[in-house]
Amino acid sequence: MNSKLNFLAILFGCSACFLANAQITTNEFQMASFPLSDSIQVAKKPAGPEWMNTASFYEIYPQTFKDSNGDGIGDLKGIISQLDYVKSLGVDAIWLNPFYVSPFRDAGYDVSDFYHVAPRYGTDQDAKDLFRIAKEKGLRIIIDFVPGHTSIDHPWFKASCSPTVNKYSNWYIWTSGTWFDGDSKFKENFIQGYCERDGNYMTNFFWHQPALNYGYGTPDPKQPWQLSTQHPDVVALRTEMKNIMKYWLDMGCDGFRVDMAGSLVKNDPNQSIKYFWQDVRKMLDEKYPDAFMVSEWGFPEAAVNAGFHADFMHWFEGYEDLFTRENSFFRAAGQGSISHFLNNYFSQYAATNGKGYISLPIGNHDVVRINNKGRSQRDLEMIQVFNFTMPNVPFVYYGDEIGMRHLNIKSGKEGCYGTRAGARTPMQWDGTANLGFSSATSEKLYLPMDSSKTAPTVLAQEKDNTSLLNFVRKLVKLHKTEKALSNYASFIPVYAQKDTYPFVFMRVLGNDKILVVLNPSNKTATATITGELKGAKKLLLGTPPVWKSKSGTTEIQISAQSYSILKFK
Numbered sequence: 001m002n003s004k005l006n007f008l009a010i011l012f013g014c015s016a017c018f019l020a021n022a023q024i025t026t027n028e029f030q031m032a033s034f035p036l037s038d039s040i041q042v043a044k045k046p047a048g049p050e051w052m053n054t055a056s057f058y059e060i061y062p063q064t065f066k067d068s069n070g071d072g073i074g075d076l077k078g079i080i081s082q083l084d085y086v087k088s089l090g091v092d093a094i095w096l097n098p099f100y101v102s103p104f105r106d107a108g109y110d111v112s113d114f115y116h117v118a119p120r121y122g123t124d125q126d127a128k129d130l131f132r133i134a135k136e137k138g139l140r141i142i143i144d145f146v147p148g149h150t151s152i153d154h155p156w157f158k159a160s161c162s163p164t165v166n167k168y169s170n171w172y173i174w175t176s177g178t179w180f181d182g183d184s185k186f187k188e189n190f191i192q193g194y195c196e197r198d199g200n201y202m203t204n205f206f207w208h209q210p211a212l213n214y215g216y217g218t219p220d221p222k223q224p225w226q227l228s229t230q231h232p233d234v235v236a237l238r239t240e241m242k243n244i245m246k247y248w249l250d251m252g253c254d255g256f257r258v259d260m261a262g263s264l265v266k267n268d269p270n271q272s273i274k275y276f277w278q279d280v281r282k283m284l285d286e287k288y289p290d291a292f293m294v295s296e297w298g299f300p301e302a303a304v305n306a307g308f309h310a311d312f313m314h315w316f317e318g319y320e321d322l323f324t325r326e327n328s329f330f331r332a333a334g335q336g337s338i339s340h341f342l343n344n345y346f347s348q349y350a351a352t353n354g355k356g357y358i359s360l361p362i363g364n365h366d367v368v369r370i371n372n373k374g375r376s377q378r379d380l381e382m383i384q385v386f387n388f389t390m391p392n393v394p395f396v397y398y399g400d401e402i403g404m405r406h407l408n409i410k411s412g413k414e415g416c417y418g419t420r421a422g423a424r425t426p427m428q429w430d431g432t433a434n435l436g437f438s439s440a441t442s443e444k445l446y447l448p449m450d451s452s453k454t455a456p457t458v459l460a461q462e463k464d465n466t467s468l469l470n471f472v473r474k475l476v477k478l479h480k481t482e483k484a485l486s487n488y489a490s491f492i493p494v495y496a497q498k499d500t501y502p503f504v505f506m507r508v509l510g511n512d513k514i515l516v517v518l519n520p521s522n523k524t525a526t527a528t529i530t531g532e533l534k535g536a537k538k539l540l541l542g543t544p545p546v547w548k549s550k551s552g553t554t555e556i557q558i559s560a561q562s563y564s565i566l567k568f569k
Contacts, residue, residue: 043490043509044354048309049290051140052357053487054480055092056394061365062099062121063107063414063446064426065398067438072445074426074437076122076130083137085458089401090476093140093292095257097365099127100146103153105208106415107365107424109144109259110151114244124251131252140254142292147241148260149204149211152194157210161195170233172210173202173266176225199225204260206415212237214276217268229265229272238276242283249288257312261295262302274306281307294359294393300348304356310393311352312359314367318344323383324368329503330383332376332561334521339498349391349491357487362387363397369406369423377403377468378561382520384468385542385563388475389507389516391491399427401472402456409448421447430459478540478565484512495527495556502527502558517545517556517564527556536569 045053066078076099086094099121101113108118117127134141150157159168177198180187190200191207202211214237215229227234245256265273277295284291294310297303303311313319318341322329329336345358352358362383363370370383380403387394404425411421425447429436435449435457442449449455461467479485489509496503502519504527515537519525532549542564546557558564 043488045488046304046309046352046354046356048356049292051092051290052292052309052393055292055487056090056388056476056479057093057095057142057396058086058089058091059095059097059364059395059397060086061097061398061424064424064437066427066429067440070439071120072438072440073120074446075120076117076126080126080130080133083134083139087137087139088473089396090473090480091139091396092480093142093254094134095395096141096143098144098146103151103208104414105151106206109146109415110149110153110206110209111146112151112153112155115247128251131254135252140292141252142255142257142294143248143253144259145245145248145256146259147212148264149209152208152210157201160201160210161197163197167236170227170231171213171237173213174199174225176223202266211266212241212264214238214264214266214273216266217270217272219267226267229275238279242280245280246283246287249291254290255284255288255292256294258293258295258308261308262297262299262306271302271306274302278307294357300356300358301351304352308356310357310359312361313345313348314361318342322386323362323370324372326373330375330379330386330520332379332520332522334501334523336520337499338496338503342493342496346493353488357393358391359393359395360387360390361395361397363400363423364395365397365424366420367423368419369397369404370400371403372406376561379520380468381471382518382561382563384472384475385516385565386518388479389485389514389565390505391487391489391507393487394476394479396472397423399425401469402428402458402461403468404428404456405450405452407448407450411447413447416447425449428455428457430457474541482512482514482540482567483509484514484567495529501525502556504556513568514540515564515566515568517542517558517562517566519558519560519562522560524557524559526558529554529556533568538567538569540565540567 060079062079063074065074066082067074068077068081069075098108099117100108100111101116101118102108102110103112117124131141156168156171159166160172175190178192178200189202191203192200194201203209204211213227213234215231215234216226219226219228262273284293292309294312295303295308297311298313298315300311300313321336321340327335329338348358371380407422407425409421413421416424426437426445426449428450434442434445435455438445458469461469484507486509489507492506492508494504494506501521502517502525504517507514530553532554543559543562545564548555
């Protein structure tokens, strides 16, 4: 028996541990580099704030959470008024999307002043009050930090547009001249002829979001405008971005979600941007040791090695297989497969164990809401079970806890192109006008409300013990109180066959062991595993499976559209 199997035998104390045998015989991953028997790892606690070990988050999009002054747009005082509700969910912290001064061509991700709150959200004092009152209620707040670009309205960019060299000339990426001398490879990401400066500026997303200059990992000597990462002007920009972070930490925030964190340095095959983030992490460890920093990198191994406590693992192949596609795993049709996701997930899990956390966002402001295309409450429950039982820092996107629907809204409002508008509609609080979001007339609302008679609301679900809202509360509590569901507890896939249900996995921390069985399909599913697992089992949540242990095998049968969370004693 190898060391991995010895580990399992110690965990379960069985003479022929069925999990050990399952690791040898199960062939779901179909990947030579990460066979399942090699993926079992003893849990290691990452360095960083202790509160992160069991933390869960609630994402608030400020424009559409709660309007306190009747102008149709959510604001900071509105958020303050609902902190007791957020606290009632049991979460530990809030992720707040950008609230900085902005022309709002991209919903606030186009910043024109990093040091002040946009007037439509309130004042700097309102932000200070929000941080303080949240702490008094036992909630932390991390804020969105957008280091990659600004708005064209930012004073830095306006100064950089001058044909006269000044402090800010190189704070953005400008070519040496307006013409590209026949080399067209740069044209795609540059805006030509914008101002009197003889040069073109690089954009990150929309034309009005000029890229800040963190240098080039491998500058092209034929393009002198490509500065090195150690150029004095690049260093000056990095220093200013750290100053902004310190400013908000001193104001009372508890950390940051960092937008496009891995792509700041251009042409960066060696990921030299990691040195900047490692420097930031050193600052946090020394001066703000309780602060938390999570990246929008999409590659946790790189992100945690760069100093982040956690990384959002999305925008990767296999993510859509879980939730959004017609044949995704969490669909009653039962046509999905968990293996494609696991192929990508497991390499990152193995690489980050003991170094940092993975977060698997099941929804946010940039993706389709999980309640799309007719999902039932049971579907949504199983998705949330996945969210709170996987090794993961769970985030709940506002409204997903009541099953807000993705609306079919086509709007370019503040960059809400494609499906984004449908995921950013106002929070649904009660049955009053505008579902309690705002006292404004409907035409003044930031985005339209769900107008259906069956639109879910907080008030209605508060009164229903069987509601999705109260189910999510149970899950949050379970995640916090069960040691084996902590964010870093060991993860052991037990049954995850390709194109087959159910998905069965174990979470282990010390002597605590929890088994999770997920069957989103509309048919009864059976997992047959070589080996036996003996011992008392307590159902923590869900439907008890039919459990048959025979000599040499264990059969776990779970009914259609069901889940089980079982604790072994």
